[in-house]
């Protein structure tokens with residue numbers, strides 16, 4: 001199909017590409033919900049903007065996206081206060097590993113934390129939330145592939161850790177998060193995460209990225225974290 005260009009038509013705005021990609025991902029998410037006999041909108045899109053600058057993020061905000069994911073505290077502090085000034089109602093999710101000495105800043109900057117994975121972090125966050133009067137929803141990261149280099153509580157330790165976060169640290173635990181091993185088929189990891197969440201009475205499942213968010217929605221994802229499919233290839237490793 002050839003596209004007819006009107007001579008007086010303005011050059012396509014850079015936002016056009018971003019808006020189109022956003023619409024495509026939302027449509028694919030809606031379709032995955034229908035295919036899985038889940039209500040459309042059952043999964044929230046977290047637009048993962050790590051490594052991208054404010055000028056690349058703004059068109060996605062302008063296209064209507066309000067929920068974003070970042071993996072670094074420092075980068076978030078540099079990028080997001082200005083964007084939050086331009087647009088009210090943005091929701092920022094921390095999806096990267098957290099050091100306990102950054103807990104105060106994390107509680108200030110983010111609205112949801114997906115990477116609680118050890119008691120030290122759980123208690124540091126709980127203390128900061130009390131101090132700041134900001135009780136954020138959290139997800140517990142589970143290392144479903146038991147990869148030594150990867151963050152997350154091991155599956156066999158998850159039940160006890162969830163209980164500790166809820167009952168001892170007093171965190172508002174909403175669900176679980178995982179990042180399957182890159183070399184594995186993701187579905188069994190998503191199923192394992194869903195099973196641990198089910199038996200602990202947790203409604204939230206943060207799982208699925210650009211390559212597999214539809215699979216994750218089939219397996220019950222409530223939050224998918226999509227970066228490169230939306231923003232393009234990252235300019236540098238995250």
Ligand SMILES: *Cc1c(COP(=O)(O)O)cnc(C)c1O
Pocket residue numbers: 048050071095096179209210211225226227228229238
């Ligand atoms: C970068 C990142 C994503 C997004 O990955 P894409 O493959 O670019 O969609 C999702 N989750 C986490 C934890 C990430 O660090």
